[in-house]
Amino acid sequence: xxxxxxxxxxYEAVPVPEELANIVQASIQQxxxxxxxxxxxxxxxxxxxxxxxxxxxxxxxxxxAAIAADIPILSGLxxxxxxxxxxxxxxxxxxxxxxxxxxxxxxxAQQVNAAIQxxxxxxxxxxxxxxxxxxxxxxxxxxxxxxxxxxxMNVVVDYEIKSQTDTSVSFVVSLAxxxxxxxxxxxxxxxxxxxxxxxxxxxxxxxxWVQICNDAxxxxxxxxxxxxxxxxxxxxxxxxxxxxxxNTAFYISADGTPVVTFPKYAIAAGAAGLPEFPIVVD
Numbered sequence: 001x002x003x004x005x006x007x008x009x010x011y012e013a014v015p016v017p018e019e020l021a022n023i024v025q026a027s028i029q030q031x032x033x034x035x036x037x038x039x040x041x042x043x044x045x046x047x048x049x050x051x052x053x054x055x056x057x058x059x060x061x062x063x064x065a066a067i068a069a070d071i072p073i074l075s076g077l078x079x080x081x082x083x084x085x086x087x088x089x090x091x092x093x094x095x096x097x098x099x100x101x102x103x104x105x106x107x108x109a110q111q112v113n114a115a116i117q118x119x120x121x122x123x124x125x126x127x128x129x130x131x132x133x134x135x136x137x138x139x140x141x142x143x144x145x146x147x148x149x150x151x152x153m154n155v156v157v158d159y160e161i162k163s164q165t166d167t168s169v170s171f172v173v174s175l176a177x178x179x180x181x182x183x184x185x186x187x188x189x190x191x192x193x194x195x196x197x198x199x200x201x202x203x204x205x206x207x208x209w210v211q212i213c214n215d216a217x218x219x220x221x222x223x224x225x226x227x228x229x230x231x232x233x234x235x236x237x238x239x240x241x242x243x244x245x246x247n248t249a250f251y252i253s254a255d256g257t258p259v260v261t262f263p264k265y266a267i268a269a270g271a272a273g274l275p276e277f278p279i280v281v282d
Contacts, residue, residue: 078102080102080103084097085098092151093127093154096158097124099120116173119173123175131179134179135148154177158173162259167194168252169191184264200246201248205258216277216280217244232269233268233269233275240267241267249261257279258279262275
């Protein structure tokens, strides 16, 4: 025991160098600094995740989107939000609805939102009427309740953003109805929110835009003819393509290329779908 006490006394008597104390204190301070840097980084990561989650909620929840309408736009001149989003089955109709709205200052956004709302409301009302008319015709021609129970209509409202910059956006709203027959309408919007105006093909291609578009479309139609001389596109004198005009639909792709589009059956057989023609200027 005496030896243990003696060893302890000798240990405690050893002088501690002054620089060692400084090193220890510096280490403590560095440890605190590293701790708070780590906490700050975690905080930033959480904030970023919350921001992503917020935008996800806005695009999924009409309620959240409506509440966010009073919040200032975080960046840029506009946002595209999903303001009506639901899926339901009712009276034999399967609804899948996702409706966009442009959040921006100026009359253009209001006009576009009003047009979309009118299109969607008309589409949903027409689908209900089509289903009722079909039901009446079905039973009038000898259909049974058991056979009718197997029938269902699909009604779809959806949208797709084709391209977007800080000041402009190009998107399409699709309205579809499918049962015995299938029907789809598409509405294209190309908006310059900085200038509060619609983007036109003339703005993108210049004053010779009609000829530029016609040449590009006719080249693709000619290239579609197979070895037997068959093409899904109708001849010009039988309802086929003749020329673009101010009402010709188009969207702007991610690389800035205007893409002219036509409804199904407008200039080609149904197997051609909805023809699209990128207008690439050499």
